Amino acid sequence: MNLCDKVFRQIGNPLEWSSAKKANLLLWIYLVQQSIYQVWIEMAMRLPEFAGMIDLQQVAHHRVYFNSLLMLSAGLILLTRLAQTRNRQSVFYEYLATLYFGVSHVYYAYCVGLMSLPVGVVLAGAPVVGFIFFDRLAVASAFVISLVLVIGLSLASFMDVLPYAPLAQNLYQGDGRLSMGWQLTYMVFASPHLVFIFALAYYVLQRWRIREQEAMHLSRTDSLTGLVNRRHILSLLEQEKAACEKREMPLCLVMVDLDHFKSINDRWGHDVGDQVLIMAAMALKNTVRQLDHVGRYGGEEFLVILPGLEAEQARCLAERIRTTIAALVLELPDGESLSLSASLGMSCYTVSQIVTVDDLVKQADVALYKAKGTGRDRLVVAP
Numbered sequence: 146m147n148l149c150d151k152v153f154r155q156i157g158n159p160l161e162w163s164s165a166k167k168a169n170l171l172l173w174i175y176l177v178q179q180s181i182y183q184v185w186i187e188m189a190m191r192l193p194e195f196a197g198m199i200d201l202q203q204v205a206h207h208r209v210y211f212n213s214l215l216m217l218s219a220g221l222i223l224l225t226r227l228a229q230t231r232n233r234q235s236v237f238y239e240y241l242a243t244l245y246f247g248v249s250h251v252y253y254a255y256c257v258g259l260m261s262l263p264v265g266v267v268l269a270g271a272p273v274v275g276f277i278f279f280d281r282l283a284v285a286s287a288f289v290i291s292l293v294l295v296i297g298l299s300l301a302s303f304m305d306v307l308p309y310a311p312l313a314q315n316l317y318q319g320d321g322r323l324s325m326g327w328q329l330t331y332m333v334f335a336s337p338h339l340v341f342i343f344a345l346a347y348y349v350l351q352r353w354r355i356r357e358q359e360a361m362h363l364s365r366t367d368s369l370t371g372l373v374n375r376r377h378i379l380s381l382l383e384q385e386k387a388a389c390e391k392r393e394m395p396l397c398l399v400m401v402d403l404d405h406f407k408s409i410n411d412r413w414g415h416d417v418g419d420q421v422l423i424m425a426a427m428a429l430k431n432t433v434r435q436l437d438h439v440g441r442y443g444g445e446e447f448l449v450i451l452p453g454l455e456a457e458q459a460r461c462l463a464e465r466i467r468t469t470i471a472a473l474v475l476e477l478p479d480g481e482s483l484s485l486s487a488s489l490g491m492s493c494y495t496v497s498q499i500v501t502v503d504d505l506v507k508q509a510d511v512a513l514y515k516a517k518g519t520g521r522d523r524l525v526v527a528p
């Protein structure tokens with residue numbers, strides 16, 4: 146697991162957070178953005194490099210609103226934090242935060258130019274990000290209201306009812322191009338949104354990847370023993386057989402079935418039966434090589450795939466499996482001890498043969514049946 150995966154697992158899944166907690170996150174991110182705007186205003190008022198770019202009178206006039214919005218954000222952060230600790234689950238906080246985010250952004254945008262890069266970035270990015278994390282109706286409402294305001298204010302500027310970008314002076318150069326100072330300013334205003342959208346896209350894809358891995362793991366694993374399940378061991382058998390055919394190598398398959406398992410369940414109960422299955426699964430795993438595969442084929446039946454082993458080598462390994470299981474002892478709480486045995490059937494594929502995976506499984510099954518019929522606790526190799 147890499148560092149990113151660890152961080153993501155630590156954060157948990159924000160999609161499952163309460164409404165207040167989600168709103169709180171949005172407000173914190175927004176507060177950071179507002180702080181960047183605030184720093185810009187303070188710099189614009191003081192630094193000579195900004196001379197001629199902004200209307201100082203308008204800035205002084207609007208400053209009170211900027212400060213108020215900053216304080217309002219801090220207040221809303223506090224409110225949503227308190228709502229979290231009270232564990233209130235209503236979507237109200239998502240409506241509140243998304244609407245506040247949208248409408249106050251329109252005000253900031255109006256001050257510096259509604260037809261600008263940051264406005265485009267927010268209009269395109271906010272609903273996409275919002276729909277992933279927040280209540281869809283809340284995001285849609287905030288988006289529609291903000292868009293109506295943007296259109297309304299733009300029309301008002303077009304009809305000279307309101308000034309366009311009241312804070313800005315010399316927005317355009319003599320040749321009609323956006324001035325360099327304002328180009329840079331728009332970049333500064335757009336960059337927190339771009340960073341946020343980038344981080345979020347990364348986060349969503351990462352979560353999706355983790356979920357894919359978890360879902361795949363669950364679909365392939367037997368929950369009791371932790372071995373691969375029947376479907377996956379058969380799929381591994383297909384893959385290994387194809388690989389062995391290609392490399393002209395033999396492959397052996399061993400079917401292992403615990404003896405008289407029903408009587409273990411009947412005598413000591415299902416829980417002890419489960420413990421026996423776990424113990425046998427671990428023993429199988431520990432006995433075979435790393436490149437072999439062990440899967441749970443059925444109730445008390447396991448499949449072991451031994452790629453690349455000649456029949457005689459595989460027979461020795463299968464014998465070792467049998468003796469390992471026969472040596473297992475489960476100490477029970479009442480002082481009794483339970484010993485086990487298993488019957489094994491083995492089939493092998495060699496390069497000259499034409500057999501299917503189904504044939505191999507059937508042959509191993511028939512050999513296992515013979516092992517059961519001739520006294521159990523033995524290995525029978527298919528002819």
Ligand SMILES: Nc1nc2c(ncn2[C@@H]2O[C@H](COP(=O)(O)OP(=O)(O)OP(=O)(O)O)[C@@H](O)[C@H]2O)c(=O)[nH]1
Pocket residue numbers: 369402403404405406407408410414415416417418419422443444445517
């Ligand atoms: N505890 C437990 N028992 C299971 C599980 N899956 C299957 N079983 C039991 O395994 C037993 C298998 O019984 P049988 O097929 O008669 O096999 P057996 O008693 O081992 O007899 P032989 O194979 O002929 O030696 C059944 O009683 C099932 O209920 C499981 O996940 N946990």
